[in-house]
Amino acid sequence: xxxxAMSDSVRIAALEATVNSQAQLIASQxxxxxxxxxxxxxxxxFWAATLVFLMQCGFAVLAAGSVREKNVRNILLKNGLDACxxxxxxxxxxxxxxxxxxxxxxxxxxxxxxxxLSGLDDxxxxxxxxxxxxxxxxxxxxxxxxxxxxxxxAERCKLSAYIIYTCIITGFIYPVVVHWVxxxxxxxxxxxxxxxxxxVIDFAGSGVVHMTGGIASIVAAKILGPRTGxxxxxxxxxxxxxxxxxxxxxxxxxxxYGFNGGSTLVLHGQANTMARVAVTTTISGAVSGCxxxxxxxxxxxxxxxxxxxxxxxxxxxxxxxxxxxTAGCACFSPGAAFACGVVSSxxxxxxxxxxxxxxxxxx
Numbered sequence: 001x002x003x004x005a006m007s008d009s010v011r012i013a014a015l016e017a018t019v020n021s022q023a024q025l026i027a028s029q030x031x032x033x034x035x036x037x038x039x040x041x042x043x044x045x046f047w048a049a050t051l052v053f054l055m056q057c058g059f060a061v062l063a064a065g066s067v068r069e070k071n072v073r074n075i076l077l078k079n080g081l082d083a084c085x086x087x088x089x090x091x092x093x094x095x096x097x098x099x100x101x102x103x104x105x106x107x108x109x110x111x112x113x114x115x116x117l118s119g120l121d122d123x124x125x126x127x128x129x130x131x132x133x134x135x136x137x138x139x140x141x142x143x144x145x146x147x148x149x150x151x152x153x154a155e156r157c158k159l160s161a162y163i164i165y166t167c168i169i170t171g172f173i174y175p176v177v178v179h180w181v182x183x184x185x186x187x188x189x190x191x192x193x194x195x196x197x198x199x200v201i202d203f204a205g206s207g208v209v210h211m212t213g214g215i216a217s218i219v220a221a222k223i224l225g226p227r228t229g230x231x232x233x234x235x236x237x238x239x240x241x242x243x244x245x246x247x248x249x250x251x252x253x254x255x256x257y258g259f260n261g262g263s264t265l266v267l268h269g270q271a272n273t274m275a276r277v278a279v280t281t282t283i284s285g286a287v288s289g290c291x292x293x294x295x296x297x298x299x300x301x302x303x304x305x306x307x308x309x310x311x312x313x314x315x316x317x318x319x320x321x322x323x324x325x326t327a328g329c330a331c332f333s334p335g336a337a338f339a340c341g342v343v344s345s346x347x348x349x350x351x352x353x354x355x356x357x358x359x360x361x362x363x
Contacts (some may be wrong), residue, residue, distance in 0.1 A: 017034045038128045041266040048262020052140035056083050056147060056265075060361035062248025063151040066239040066312070067361045071155045077278035078150045078162050083164055086143045088172040092116050094142055095135060099183065106187035106194075109179040130307025137262065138178075141209055144259070145174045148213030152221045152362045169216055177212050202279075204263035206327035218360060226329040226361035239363065242311050256281055256322050260329045277329045280337035284325035285318050292317020295349045304353040313352070319349035 060079035064072045099111025113119025120131055146169050151362070153162065181200050184191035190199030202208050230237050239245060261279045264270040296313045299305030324344030325337055332340065355362060 037268045042129045042133050044267040045137050047297045048258035049140050049260025050139040051255045055144055056250055058248050058251030059147045059318045064212045065241040065244025067154045069240040075154050082147045083143050086170045087145050089141045089167050093171045094175045098178040101185050104185050107317045108176050142170050142174055143210045145213045146170050149217045152217035154363045155227050156224045177208050181208050202327045203330045204260045204326045212321045221360050222363050245315050273330050280329045283337040284341040285321040286363050287338050288321020288345040289314055289318035291342050291345035317345045320344040
């Protein structure tokens with residue numbers, strides 16, 4: 001019996017030693033696992049940002065296909081300068097105005113660390129480069145907002161005037177809107193306890209990015225006026241390349257998965273949200289494209305129908321569905337995304353007809 005008791009004691013001691021050894025191993029690995037999570041989040045935002053940056057190519061190709069051939073070089077130059085000038089201005093002042101205000105200013109930010117990234121270096125950034133990649137991600141959104149206008153002012157706006165516009169929207173207008181909605185101190189933010197009318201939930205930028213660029217576009221197009229002869233002989237002003245329009249649309253659609261999906265800002269703990277975003281984004285864009293082509297084909301001419309299947313209208317309907325779902329893609333059900341696509345195509349069709357009625361020339 002004594003022998004059995006000693007044997008049991010030895011086994012228990014060995015088991016305790018094994019458990020302690022495993023506990024130490026797990027503890028030593030915990031830090032490594034956390035590092036992997038943080039590095040994965042950083043890479044995820046980088047991946048999403050590169051997709052959003054690819055949208056610059058989509059905008060350029062779509063605009064090139066929507067203008068007359070003689071103006072292709074000009075529109076491509078403007079799109080290229082959007083990315084370059086926009087980066088410089090966002091780096092110098094835009095990111096700072098968009099960020100947190102130390103004084104709690106509800107209108108505009110004053111994030112000193114983000115003015116020319118003066119407060120960031122390898123000793124101050126946290127989470128394995130996350131601050132660095134956050135700047136890149138925010139820049140791609142700012143560039144997207146600025147580029148929207150290039151198509152609306154195509155074939156009319158001087159290059160110098162367009163560069164000035166890019167500086168203003170990237171350095172002031174867009175950052176202010178970002179601060180209103182996406183910063184917790186902004187007066188429209190749902191995270192602000194003193195929010196207005198419950199605050200605004202705009203997950204990825206239907207309003208912040210696309211409506212800001214859209215309003216700037218329609219104002220600019222109205223101020224510049226139509227191209228000479230635009231309404232007297234519309235056939236002469238049709239886009240010169242349907243393949244470029246289609247290619248540009250699909251490049252934008254592809255980039256939208258980074259735009260919407262990347263707005264989770266992390267992957268760890270948000271994988272389900274990211275997956276939902278991918279599904280709702282796809283459904284809304286696809287349904288809007290189907291609805292748009294049917295509206296243009298079967299509505300009477302008095303309501304904007306032309307009784308043919310129109311490629312340009314279909315492309316713009318797809319983009320309308322993607323814009324429409326961007327605000328609520330993280331919380332929409334598939335059915336809600338379907339309804340959003342239908343409504344988006346109707347809104348786009350009505351807005352297109354109304355702009356023509358007002359003689360606003362937006363290629």
